[in-house]
Amino acid sequence: MIKTRYFIKITGIVQGIGFRPFVYNLARDLSINGWVSNTGEGVIIEAESSRDILDQFVKRLKSQAPSLSKIKDISVQEMEYLGYSDFTIKESISGRKKDIYISPDVSICPDCIRELYDAADRRYQYPFINCTNCGPRFTIVRDIPYDRINTTMNKFPMCSECAKEYKEPSDRRYHAQPVSCHNCGPELSLLDSCGKKVETNDIISLTRKLISSGKIIAIKGLGGYHLACDAWNTSAVKELRKRKIRDDKPFALMARDIGTAQKYCHINKEERRLLESYRKPIVLLKKQDDVNLPYEIAPGNPCLGIMLPYTPVHLLMFNYKPMKNENDVAGFTDLLVMTSANRSSEPIYYKEDEALENLSEIADYFLTNNRDIYIRTDDSVARVFGNKEYIIRRSRGYVPVPVTVDNYTEKTGVPSVLACGGELKNTFCINKGNEFYLSHHIGDLENTETLDSFIEGIEHFKRIFDTNCSIIAYDMHPEYLSTKFAKSLDIPVKVPIQHHHAHIASCMAENGLTGDVIGIAFDGTGYGEDGNIWGGEFFYGDFCNFKRAGHLKYVKMPGGEAAIKEPWRMALSYICDYFENPVLVIDQLDLFKSVEKSKIDTIIKMLEKNINSPSTSSAGRLFDAVSALLGIRESINYEGQAAIELEYKADGKCTDKYDFDILDFGGSFEISAEKIFKEIVEDLKANKDKSIVSKKFHNTAAEIIAQGCLKIRSITGLNRVTLSGGVFQNITLLEEAVKLLENREFEVYTHSQVPTNDGGISLGQAVMALARSIPKC
Numbered sequence: 083m084i085k086t087r088y089f090i091k092i093t094g095i096v097q098g099i100g101f102r103p104f105v106y107n108l109a110r111d112l113s114i115n116g117w118v119s120n121t122g123e124g125v126i127i128e129a130e131s132s133r134d135i136l137d138q139f140v141k142r143l144k145s146q147a148p149s150l151s152k153i154k155d156i157s158v159q160e161m162e163y164l165g166y167s168d169f170t171i172k173e174s175i176s177g178r179k180k181d182i183y184i185s186p187d188v189s190i191c192p193d194c195i196r197e198l199y200d201a202a203d204r205r206y207q208y209p210f211i212n213c214t215n216c217g218p219r220f221t222i223v224r225d226i227p228y229d230r231i232n233t234t235m236n237k238f239p240m241c242s243e244c245a246k247e248y249k250e251p252s253d254r255r256y257h258a259q260p261v262s263c264h265n266c267g268p269e270l271s272l273l274d275s276c277g278k279k280v281e282t283n284d285i286i287s288l289t290r291k292l293i294s295s296g297k298i299i300a301i302k303g304l305g306g307y308h309l310a311c312d313a314w315n316t317s318a319v320k321e322l323r324k325r326k327i328r329d330d331k332p333f334a335l336m337a338r339d340i341g342t343a344q345k346y347c348h349i350n351k352e353e354r355r356l357l358e359s360y361r362k363p364i365v366l367l368k369k370q371d372d373v374n375l376p377y378e379i380a381p382g383n384p385c386l387g388i389m390l391p392y393t394p395v396h397l398l399m400f401n402y403k404p405m406k407n408e409n410d411v412a413g414f415t416d417l418l419v420m421t422s423a424n425r426s427s428e429p430i431y432y433k434e435d436e437a438l439e440n441l442s443e444i445a446d447y448f449l450t451n452n453r454d455i456y457i458r459t460d461d462s463v464a465r466v467f468g469n470k471e472y473i474i475r476r477s478r479g480y481v482p483v484p485v486t487v488d489n490y491t492e493k494t495g496v497p498s499v500l501a502c503g504g505e506l507k508n509t510f511c512i513n514k515g516n517e518f519y520l521s522h523h524i525g526d527l528e529n530t531e532t533l534d535s536f537i538e539g540i541e542h543f544k545r546i547f548d549t550n551c552s553i554i555a556y557d558m559h560p561e562y563l564s565t566k567f568a569k570s571l572d573i574p575v576k577v578p579i580q581h582h583h584a585h586i587a588s589c590m591a592e593n594g595l596t597g598d599v600i601g602i603a604f605d606g607t608g609y610g611e612d613g614n615i616w617g618g619e620f621f622y623g624d625f626c627n628f629k630r631a632g633h634l635k636y637v638k639m640p641g642g643e644a645a646i647k648e649p650w651r652m653a654l655s656y657i658c659d660y661f662e663n664p665v666l667v668i669d670q671l672d673l674f675k676s677v678e679k680s681k682i683d684t685i686i687k688m689l690e691k692n693i694n695s696p697s698t699s700s701a702g703r704l705f706d707a708v709s710a711l712l713g714i715r716e717s718i719n720y721e722g723q724a725a726i727e728l729e730y731k732a733d734g735k736c737t738d739k740y741d742f743d744i745l746d747f748g749g750s751f752e753i754s755a756e757k758i759f760k761e762i763v764e765d766l767k768a769n770k771d772k773s774i775v776s777k778k779f780h781n782t783a784a785e786i787i788a789q790g791c792l793k794i795r796s797i798t799g800l801n802r803v804t805l806s807g808g809v810f811q812n813i814t815l816l817e818e819a820v821k822l823l824e825n826r827e828f829e830v831y832t833h834s835q836v837p838t839n840d841g842g843i844s845l846g847q848a849v850m851a852l853a854r855s856i857p858k859c
Contacts, residue, residue, distance in 0.1 A: 100214035305459030361479030581608030588846030606702030617700030
């Protein structure tokens, strides 16, 4: 048998997920000699055997790779035979981090769960149990290669037993960087609201008792702190909402297990798959009709946001056997409120000192630990649409897995772009070639704390991906903090990207689309190229350029930002715009009976004299106005609340629509909502059920989208439609729009990998800025 040597280089997510022990065991199985090692670029292998055996080896590397891995490329080079005597795993080789991937944080695996509850196992009820297949990754990494010295576990020297497992290639904990045990690893501690350590022999048992007694506990997780309480304790839930100053926005829940979640929510096959996936996001689920949870968990909301336990601490909170001489809680709750621990508009707290400083008036106690979090990462949020995952917030469990944009695959020397995202739900994005790395959820860039988190995140990504960005992309809005930051950097090429263009480009990118498409961007706010506020937009074009084919007719926003917080102002604006005698209409509607007449008079004067009343084509403001008109929500306590509650009111059986006009201006069009509002007013005067009115409006909004696309197709011949923007978080609208478009034989593309809201626009900014840097644009 003639032997040869293969030099194999593998790039992708191949570090921190057991790839080297997989290679080692596969090589031993095939009697291959050589070695495997991590590098700054991925994994490299030298393997010696016959050519047939080595070809089989390469084939199985692809087909049998660990489930958490994501192989981008395998290159093979045949070399001179050296005569290795065995197969070994070498220490990591440092070098340029040319094409490195990092695994996201992974929820506790079945093997570790089994050991956690095995009284004979040495890690029995150990709160930080993990292995190569699970545990913290992204949140503890300081640098690459992904070795213990480059993580926050570096300060915990391994005991002899952990070191033996760590060094044994056949062990499940071989080179599991966070590996530890009761004897050598991180430890829990319980602090009171003043930061004083609570002395107890059994921290978990005491914490369970505190929760059962109605206390609010700040619990340190993988990427930051949660505020937790018993979801069935109405007083505790009310107190948490009061202390956090969070009036109506729903709280996330953690269920003991999938069976518990099914007791309280309708869960289909795809939703269950998502709940039980290694990512363990919060999944939005429809409540069962007979669930009597405290109203304050999700006021007026027919859905619950539920996640399953994803760390050992979470599991121990629900299922725990106390230490000797300790009495446990009888009948501990099966649902916990688990909401991000932060103050309004600030990022999640992840350091003990900042948590104590900022949460001392919210949390009664702190269940913390001495394993540092290096990069804060909030929980991800998702739902299912069209039997696919529909991401709402992309963070823990997903980041930093890249989005691959295939049209750059064959290009060499592709420059790196830093895209700074928008203001709300901010993320940033950095690319390396055709791999685009969206950041974790940063939040709303409205204060210095969130801006600092944004800047820290950018520096971390630049370091771990060894990226020197030569292009910076940013939103056109001159007052966004992300825009001001971008303009302040000494980067040679600065590319402003219109907000809604970025929305459409992000949907194109994740769906692998190139060339011209029809793009519908419906959201609340985006700075337009004409200086107005856009948000109900019809485009066609490609990554290089989009043409605005049409939009919702402009209407005034009296008071600017105040009109977002008080949707009744938008309802009044539409009435003043569309009715000859608006005062008569105002007097006939219940909405305005609850608003002071002096305020109404002031707004009318502002509209008449165009004082502080910017023009907007926003679909979000249209939905707000209808919500207010129906008396559903006159003022809001969180972003999108009026439109969200309008959707919840909709009667799914209604198929009627309102009329509307498409105004043609020779080359562009406007959608007038005049007939919509006049017909809604007539329905209200006739005491039509508001659930019917809401659904008729949703049907009409979907028909507007369909008619706009038909008009563009008649001009351009284009048949591919992308739907993007925060308004498409409205599943009632999305389902109806997709149905109408597909019935008219359009190819319809929606989001799945990245959010349709502003959390996805950094991807669109990046691909557009890169496309515009290529000569063909």
